[in-house]
Amino acid sequence: MRQFLVIAMLVAVAPALVAQDPRLEARLDPATRAAVAALVDSARAAGLPTEPIIDKALEGTTKRASSDRIIAAIHTLSADLQAARTALGATAPDGDVIAGASAIRAGAQPEILEQIKGVRGKAGISVPLAVFADLVARGVPADTASNVILHLAEGGASDADYAGLERTVARDIGAGAPPGASAAIRARVSTGEVGAAAVGGPPPGVPATPKDPKGKPASRP
Amino acid sequence: MALGEASAEHPAERREWREEIHRALERLEADQREAFLLKHVEDLSYEEMSALTGAGISALKMRVKRACERLRVMLGEVQHA
Amino acid sequence: MHDDDQHDELIARVADELRAPVALDPAFDARVMAEVRRAAPSRWQRALRWWTEPRPLRVSPLTGLACAAGVAALLVVGTVSLRPASPSPMKGAVATGVAVPAEPGSEMVQFVLVAPQASSVAVVGDFNDWDPRRTPLRAEAAGGVWSVNVSLRSGQHQYAFVVDGKEWRPDPAAPRAVTDDFGSPNSVIVVGGKST
Numbered sequence: 186m187r188q189f190l191v192i193a194m195l196v197a198v199a200p201a202l203v204a205q206d207p208r209l210e211a212r213l214d215p216a217t218r219a220a221v222a223a224l225v226d227s228a229r230a231a232g233l234p235t236e237p238i239i240d241k242a243l244e245g246t247t248k249r250a251s252s253d254r255i256i257a258a259i260h261t262l263s264a265d266l267q268a269a270r271t272a273l274g275a276t277a278p279d280g281d282v283i284a285g286a287s288a289i290r291a292g293a294q295p296e297i298l299e300q301i302k303g304v305r306g307k308a309g310i311s312v313p314l315a316v317f318a319d320l321v322a323r324g325v326p327a328d329t330a331s332n333v334i335l336h337l338a339e340g341g342a343s344d345a346d347y348a349g350l351e352r353t354v355a356r357d358i359g360a361g362a363p364p365g366a367s368a369a370i371r372a373r374v375s376t377g378e379v380g381a382a383a384v385g386g387p388p389p390g391v392p393a394t395p396k397d398p399k400g401k402p403a404s405r406p
Numbered sequence: 407m408a409l410g411e412a413s414a415e416h417p418a419e420r421r422e423w424r425e426e427i428h429r430a431l432e433r434l435e436a437d438q439r440e441a442f443l444l445k446h447v448e449d450l451s452y453e454e455m456s457a458l459t460g461a462g463i464s465a466l467k468m469r470v471k472r473a474c475e476r477l478r479v480m481l482g483e484v485q486h487a
Numbered sequence: 488m489h490d491d492d493q494h495d496e497l498i499a500r501v502a503d504e505l506r507a508p509v510a511l512d513p514a515f516d517a518r519v520m521a522e523v524r525r526a527a528p529s530r531w532q533r534a535l536r537w538w539t540e541p542r543p544l545r546v547s548p549l550t551g552l553a554c555a556a557g558v559a560a561l562l563v564v565g566t567v568s569l570r571p572a573s574p575s576p577m578k579g580a581v582a583t584g585v586a587v588p589a590e591p592g593s594e595m596v597q598f599v600l601v602a603p604q605a606s607s608v609a610v611v612g613d614f615n616d617w618d619p620r621r622t623p624l625r626a627e628a629a630g631g632v633w634s635v636n637v638s639l640r641s642g643q644h645q646y647a648f649v650v651d652g653k654e655w656r657p658d659p660a661a662p663r664a665v666t667d668d669f670g671s672p673n674s675v676i677v678v679g680g681k682s683t
Contacts, residue, residue: 208616240613241668244645247617248655248669258668280642287643291665311642315677318643322662322675328436363431363505366443369459378457420504427501446502474498481497 206239213242217252224259233266234279237286265289272298273310284314292327293317297335304338312344313337316351323355324364333372340376350375430480434473441466442473593638594678598646600624600658603631605650612646612673614639619649645673 206225209218221242225235241262245255269285270277272295277285285298302310313334320330337347350371357367431439437459444455445466452463459466598610608624614637615621624633645664648656657663661674 212618237613240616244613244617245669247611247619247649248671250669254669261668284642315641315643318675319662319677321665322677324662326436326439327665329440363443363447365436365440366448369440370444370448424504427504443505446498447505474495477501478495478497481501 208239208243212246214252217242217255220252220256221259224256224263228263228266231267231270232275233263233270234283236279237266237283238262261290262286268295269298271295273302277302281310281314284311284318288314288317291318291321293331297331301335301338304335308344312347316347319351320354320364320368323358325354325368326365329365329368333368336372337375342375346375426481430477433480434476437461438469438473438476441469442477445470593640595636596639596676596678597634597636598624598648598658599632599634599660600648600650600656601632602648602650602656605631605633607651608633609649609652610635610637610646611649613644614646619652624648639676639678641678643675643677645675647671647673 206222209221213221221238225238228238229235238259241258242255245258250258265286266282268289269282273281273285281302285295288298289295298310298314301313305313317330317334320333321327325333333350334347337350342350350368353371354364354368357371358364431442434442440459441455441461444450444459445452452466455461455466456463461469600608602608605626608626609619610622610624611617611619622635622637624635626633646658648658650656655671657672658674661676664673664675667673
């Protein structure tokens with residue numbers, strides 16, 4: 186009931202708002218459309234990218250979600266965009282804020298965004314965040330994935346290094362390796378802290394032969 | 407036959423066992439889970455784990471111990487169900 | 488050998504299970520192999536080569552043996568959509584036979600779904616306003632393999648298939664988005680940042 190009242194209020198206010206996106210006109214019912222338009226305008230006023238919000242509304246429409254659910258989803262998204270904007274700064278490009286919001290939604294702490302941006306500087310955060318998204322989608326826990334991408338950044342990893350790590354981890358996981366351990370180990374291999382020989386080339390199925398980082402077999406204590 | 411003893415003759419039970427393991431792993435704390443996997447799956451020594459994770463050896467031993475205790479509780483229940 | 492007192496039978500069995508490679512269902516393997524053998528030998532050769540070598544034209548983001556259905560899609564796609572002579576990266580002819588250039592900062596991605604019973608398949612996602620009318624897939628002659636090529640900007644995208652205008656189907660060959668706002672899960676593809 187309360188949601189309905191909120192929508193009713195927004196509908197009443199709607200004519201005063203900025204012209205709406207034609208995609209919303211075509212696909213949302215009037216009440217939802219007005220509510221979404223209001224949220225889009227708020228976001229714009231707060232310096233947040235609005236395209237993801239419109240996209241979320243359209244996603245909900247295609248999935249035949251209720252008006253309440255669409256609006257709730259947009260509230261969550263706006264909060265994530267705000268957190269990303271705060272972490273990355275007022276001058277950060279929209280693309281980075283959007284990627285940052287996705288990362289936050291997937292479980293990254295906003296502080297991680299700030300730290301990676303600080304370390305990467307001009308190199309930008311879009312590649313680390315893309316790799317984060319991929320790792321999490323493959324089952325790496327968000328906290329492990331966050332540490333991995335930050336660790337790589339601190340080790341001076343290039344975009345190619347990030348891509349290489351992602352490919353290797355994807356291959357490991359596809360072959361049955363536990364996602365978190367694979368990501369953690371491959372991150373250390375990538376920064377040269379651990380020799381590749383120490384973690385073994387082939388996927389699980391053949392137990393790893395423990396070696397010290399210099400490549401010699403270690404004796405068990 | 408206990409669930410944990412399922413072999414290739416019973417692929418459905420084996421799949422179930424594997425899923426139980428993954429569910430139990432997910433319920434461990436992140437650092438316990440990581441320590442357990444590095445120790446018991448990747449077969450690293452504590453020295454190697456310490457170099458890898460930056461944590462001290464005693465801390466790692468404690469994490470592995472706790473992880474094993476919790477896994478025994480969670481998966482022991484599955485076995486006797 | 489472990490230097491702590493935690494090594495016991497249960498833990499050993501857990502570890503063994505985690506170390507073992509994930510086997511595909513043997514019955515599935517037999518079905519796929521039968522399907523592939525029915526195809527002409529030369530097409531099977533091409534499929535095998537495609538499967539074992541990385542291809543610049545990326546099919547719905549499978550990079551490992553994570554999903555049995557995905558493997559079927561890949562092997563069957565390998566027999567029908569390959570252009571062995573095309574140079575990489577893909578900027579020219581696509582499965583539909585129409586030349587579609589990739590825009591800068593984008594990559595061409597081929598979405599594939601194996602759906603022999605379907606009469607229509609569309610892909611929806613954040614790149615087409617989730618509109619099922621915008622990006623229909625085309626069925627290849629060889630039994631229920633639907634595909635379309637789309638130019639995607641670098642970054643993360645969420646998507647899924649809509650079958651027969653009403654059934655929501657995430658991509659069996661792709662990782663799932665970890666969160667889901669509407670009760671219908673999406674698939675994830677991450678594009679770009681892969682070049683060295």
